[in-house]
């Protein structure tokens with residue numbers, strides 16, 4: 069079976085370091101890589117809006133000498149006729165050598181990766197994960213700060229639905245001495261699985277606060293995010309929360325001189341344009357680092373020979389449906405309801421697709 073990258077933890081810390089090293093070499097010596105993927109085809113299938121992620125993947129493939137075939141929106145694909153994610157992945161496997169997908173259903177990437185017979189990369193599955201944005205974020209931190217250890221990282225905005233936030237916390241939690249200050253309105257705090265299965269399991273120091281100004285002087289990195297309008301079921305809640313944080317020059321007065329300001333983009337109005345001129349603002353460079361990291365990942369997946377899938381966690385099948393209305397298992401007919409055991413002691417199970425928590429599900433085998 070081909071390798072799929074659904075989540076940033078599908079890459080080891082050693083692999084992340086290697087990707088950053090290769091991406092940096094690609095930045096310094098692009099000619100060396102200009103034909104390295106000649107004859108290979110990347111397919112991008114995006115069922116949610118995207119500028120950076122899709123174009124940076126496509127640009128990445130062209131910079132490696134490969135070609136691209138693309139479905140830029142759902143209405144121009146057979147999904148609009150009712151085709152399943154799994155069938156889409158099976159078909160793409162006949163046309164391309166590597167497959168990148170963005171889909172609003174949480175856990176859709178797990179399904180696509182299992183069904184594809186070519187390497188698969190998740191470019192965002194609903195509010196769940198966005199591992200390649202994290203690759204861009206990691207290269208940004210490495211180049212702009214020089215290291216990952218002992219950093220105080222403030223993450224501000226929509227921590228509940230912001231998939232880039234979940235993937236970033238997951239990645240940075242693996243480096244020693246990292247501390248998080250999680251800044252959000254009460255309703256938009258990080259999901260339970262991030263708190264319990266990443267921060268608490270790995271004993272990562274973190275604080276939760278609503279106050280950006282009070283947190284500012286402590287931060288080495290400020291990672292701003294937009295409030296994710298498309299994930300709100302009630303638009304009135306979005307309107308109430310949308311302007312929760314607006315970073316401006318006044319709020320930056322107490323920030324460290326060498327703090328960096330990151331943002332996965334797109335920005336709505338959570339960072340005033342005046343801040344763009346501040347040397348601490350690195351969010352436009354972050355988009356370029358994203359292209360180099362995607363180049364490095366594509367090259368790795370197309371050339372690696374010795375990949376062995378890690379041992380899967382204990383899983384059970386159940387008749388109980390996942391409760392998450394955005395989970396792929398709610399809409400994809402052929403899927404079985406499978407749960408993975410994530411905490412033996414407390415018997416905590418999570419949906420294999422979207423990772424929503426389940427009480428001890430009824431087993432059918």
Ligand code: NCD
Nearest residue numbers: 120121198232294332333334
């Ligand atoms: C992010 C995403 O799609 O999750 N954008 C991106 O990929 N750079 C962030 C966002 O949309 O807010």
